[in-house]
Amino acid sequence: MAAENEKSRLDDAARAGWLYFIAGHTQDEIARMLQVSRASAQRLVSLCLAERLITFRLEHPIAACMELAARLKERFELSHCEVVPADPAAPQATAGIAERCANLLDATLRSETPVIVALGTGRAVRAAVERVTPIDRPNHQIVSLVGNISADGSASFYDTVGRLADRTGARHYPMPLPFLMSSEDERNKMVRIEPIAKVKAVAAKADLRLVGIGQMDQKAQVHVDGFVTRDELFEMMRQGAIGEITGWAYDSKGRLLKAGTNKRLTSIPPEVPAKTTTIGAAVGAAKVPAIAAALNGRLINGLITDEATARAILER
């Protein structure tokens, strides 16, 4: 086709695009104006889009978040990803992601058919549970991925499973075990006893796993909360631990370590690669390496984070 016609076709495409998107006419009107069939007007509008003659710009902070979420989803083959605007007032605030996690839980629990939700650790997860809107779903099941008894024998304040069950009337399965056993043998023994095996079995069928992601540094939450000692933490760091999910430490490639506390952990380990919908929830510059490793290692296939964290992950 002659270059001149090609050009005039693009001109018409631009005209059609202008009339459609900017002037707000229907394609039928445009067809009459341009003296073509409606089908041709539609083709012109498509062409205008295809040739990128027209661009959309979303003037809203959310736009950047959507963009980041789409890139994360693509890059790490995630089944679900949400990025919330970073709160400039509180860059580490979990409020934003907690709201999204709560929304996700709401959506999942709204289902009439029975679902199983498994919960891990993390402030965001805990906060999310508090924000779930109460709903009566006695046929759902809520299961904990981590032991809720801390080193000193008291019940952990992370009783997220119980709280979520309160709000839904669902059956719930806390894990009646200490976070760490004293030896590998003992761990292996414990996880085979009936009540624990039952919890594991339910967790294995979970429709959704919602987990926090912890970094393994001097401020590691597992240490701050008293689940692992300073020495245990340092040992894991020497072994290359960079992050943890439900206590399971992994290295910078997202490989679960086969040493140290991992041998004595009672938590249910992540699937590798994650097949069940497994959503990680975490924010903060300190957690970026841990989150990135979890994504690369396919320990999670979903992520809820904030804008600053998302950007940092993508820029690595």
Next chain:
Amino acid sequence: MAAENEKSRLDDAARAGWLYFIAGHTQDEIARMLQVSRASAQRLVSLCLAERLITFRLEHPIAACMELAARLKERFELSHCEVVPADPAAPQATAGIAERCANLLDATLRSETPVIVALGTGRAVRAAVERVTPIDRPNHQIVSLVGNISADGSASFYDTVGRLADRTGARHYPMPLPFLMSSEDERNKMVRIEPIAKVKAVAAKADLRLVGIGQMDQKAQVHVDGFVTRDELFEMMRQGAIGEITGWAYDSKGRLLKAGTNKRLTSIPPEVPAKTTTIGAAVGAAKVPAIAAALNGRLINGLITDEATARAILER
């Protein structure tokens, strides 16, 4: 409603808009993603538009033209307006507007039901006629608004009516009169004779009038072509003439003058205000005051011009 909810609603609107326009999802998909009904998703997309969260940008020279045409249409209450990109190589070229005029004529003449087209003077009009695609429409009528005999008695080379009739097989009505009579009396006598009255009658029923717009300055086309003498031209300029349509001179407010050559003109005068679709076709910096006056005086209700001229008219 609380400000927080309001904000979250706008967030959702932005999300929906992003998913719709940028990610290209359907509203149904968006509804599922956002956990709302499809109707609500549609409302969110509308809201996004209404709140101008999203803007469209058309990266094409045509965009500016469409914008200018829309402003001219609005400002002067035009029923039709087209602005073509100015050709940087030939700022006065009528090629662009001629093409659009031809397109307009094509569109009008394509009609199966009989239509009457009246033609005025002007290079653009003449060039447009040459570009009309031949079509067999014996029931159409083409009528001239101006005498086609020049001062020296020869037939004018502006035989646009004949040329257009050739291309369409339409009946045509040239105006067998000199452009100017020697006196007002004589003019009044001539326009009453049968063949002329017939032409006037047909012209009065025209569905479309396509006319050129001439400026009244030393390079006025009516003078250059020898229809009016230098003295006559200067006299009209003294009377305030700034432009002419089919020879009828008007002042800067678009009021037809009641003096000088206007008293001896045989051309069919413009309707004031224009009720029939009356399209003016003109480009060039020199014609800007004439075009603007014609628009203000409602001598025309349609305009075909180029980008530079359109901009100049709007900036006055």
Next chain:
DNA sequence: TCCCCGTGTGAACTATTGCTCATCAATTGG
């Protein structure tokens, strides 16, 4: 010259979107 290929076209059909209306929940004022 005739044929073939690529391209564009409109008709007809399907999918998507926009709108109206009845309903319902929340908030406010009496």
Next chain:
DNA sequence: CCAATTGATGAGCAATAGTTCACACGGGGA
């Protein structure tokens, strides 16, 4: 505390947009 008002909601329908298909046109190449 209740009625009135406001505003959001979803169902259902009408309008609009998108797709598919068969066909026509026009420009090379045999």
